[in-house]
Amino acid sequence: MEKKTFVTKEQLEEIIKTYPTPFHLYDEKGIRENAKAMKEAFSWNKGFKEYFAVKANANPFLINLLREYGFGCDCSSYTELMLSEAIGCVGEDIMFSSNDTPTEDFQYAAQLGATINLDDITHIDFLEKAIGKIPERISCRFNPGGIFEVCNGIMDNPGDAKYGMTEEQIFDAFRILKEKGSKEFGIHAFLASNTVTNEYYPMLAKKLFELAVRLEKETGAKICFINLSGGVGIPYTPDQEPNDIRAIGEGVHRVYDEVLVPAGMGDVAIYSELGRFMMGPYGCLVTTAIHEKHTHKDYIGLDACAVNLMRPAMYGAYHHITVMGKENLPLDHKYDVTGSLCENNDKFAVDRMLPEIQKGDILVIHDTGAHGFAMGYNYNGKLKSAELLLKEDGSVQLIRRAEKPSDYFATFDCFDFYEKLVEKQNK
Incomplete structure (x- = not known):
């Protein structure tokens, strides 16, 4: 199967008269259609929000296209926070997911009212010293370790990744954060990269939903959102079938109804942080x-x-x-x-x-x-x-x-x- 271009030779010959090669060219129509499909796929969840991974493409013109569909920004650095603020993306429209985070980055994220996603249990004290308090709304990144196998031989190795907390640590973190005044909690995880299968998100969702039920029951923390992060990939090679985001959304919906709803957690919002899938x-x-x-x-x-x-x-x-x-x-x-x-x-x-x-x-x-x-x-x-x-x-x-x-x-x-x-x- 041959991959098709979204631009013709004749169009490129005209463009090159004004803008010499090399250049990156983006397809507004494709971006908009994909954003609409993403919204529709998760429309069953009242609180759903996609936080576009700014690291994937930091061009504000393109991010603003996604903002038209209600998407926020997933930031990981001071400068990405600056860019988000510059285009009017502040408060709960920003998810700040960082690691080895400098003091000033936490301070700026807190100043903007971003939802801070902590990568490590030691960052609780670090954050408190940086901003003088623990936010009422907070998230923690989970890493189960080991090998995460999706299907058809697709696997990744969370145990080798520098990101996230162990299961024991995330339970301790929730207890500590709750004692320090946090009232709204979220869970975040990224366990496999560039998966070209409709099964990854539902499998990840089930793992996180089951963890969320136990966390809420054992720590008393109110879990308000679960962030499935990124990992939904694109078919770089011509022989790969593209992911069907609507099928993915329905798969997550099915697991949501199986795990969270019976536990009395049917109000939990689903978040995503797709970059490659949204723009690649x-x-x-x-x-x-x-x-x-x-x-x-x-x-x-x-x-x-x-x-x-x-x-x-x-x-x-x-x-x-x-x-x-x-x-x-x-x-x-x-x-x-x-x-x-x-x-x-x-x-x-x-x-x-x-x-x-x-x-x-x-x-x-x-x-x-x-x-x-x-x-x-x-x-x-x-x-x-x-x-x-x-x-x-x-x-x-x-x-x-x-x-x-x-x-x-x-x-x-x-x-x-x-x-x-x-x-x-x-x-």
């Missing part, structure tokens, strides 16, 4: 082939590199590639598709079968809407690319300009040397 398929990296090299292997060199999309270089992640205008040609050429960094792992694909590529061909690298631009960096003095939004009416909006050399040099104390250099070059 609705972004792509658009790049141009600028070199070809034939040595021990055949290489295609692009004007994009790992600073534009780090995932393949970082851990060999697969991102599908479409050579625009050649979608129906045979995949009869084997290439390593590379960028220009002085690192051998700067490859978008290794031994990938593609149609024959010529210099000047436009390539679309799929599924970069989450953990794409957001993971960018400036190694080798490379500058981050522009971000564009393909609007529902077919027009294109620049939602982040490309970096300039002046941006790269701006944080140096001796910034004047850059201005002198430009002066010299302009003579």
Whole structure:
């Protein structure tokens, strides 16, 4: 099954006349349709709220699209809190889920009225010292340890993860927090990453719902919400079937009725913190082939590199590639598709079968809407690319300009040397 692009070659040729490659392009229509589906999938739960994982894509234009559907922000740092406040997202619209958290981050989160999700039992004292009290509304992150197996061989290893409290610790934490004045409690957990199955959320939900029943019974803490966090993934490879968020929502509903309702906890709100699922398929990296090299292997060199999309270089992640205008040609050429960094792992694909590529061909690298631009960096003095939004009416909006050399040099104390250099070059 071939993955389809949400933009045509003709559209890209027009866009490139104004905005040269490389750039990240996002699909407004796809984002909106997905947000609507997410809301519908959990409409059975009166208190449901999706907190978009800002770390996945911190562009305020895109986050504001989700805000139109009542979504909040899941933040993990001071700067992400700043961004959320800047777009009017404050109070219970912010879930602050952090680890190894600095004092000032807790202080800012409390100032904004965010719901703070504690990663460790020792953070209770740390938070109290940081803000002078324990909030009335608080959440704790749970890590059961061991291996979490979903189905069809999909598993993850919470026991190796640095996040969350043990079962014994979360019981102790709830008792301590209750003694210190907390009145509204939540539970949070993230046990598997990028699952492409409709079973993950219902399985996680059952585990958390059963824990919630015991916590409320044994500690007397009033549990108001259960945060299923992220982990619902996307099909990066063409052979994978995408998750059905409505089926996922119904699966969670079924477990909710089985576990929480009989326990008298039918008023508990369900939260999620999806980033990849909300935005991933609705972004792509658009790049141009600028070199070809034939040595021990055949290489295609692009004007994009790992600073534009780090995932393949970082851990060999697969991102599908479409050579625009050649979608129906045979995949009869084997290439390593590379960028220009002085690192051998700067490859978008290794031994990938593609149609024959010529210099000047436009390539679309799929599924970069989450953990794409957001993971960018400036190694080798490379500058981050522009971000564009393909609007529902077919027009294109620049939602982040490309970096300039002046941006790269701006944080140096001796910034004047850059201005002198430009002066010299302009003579």
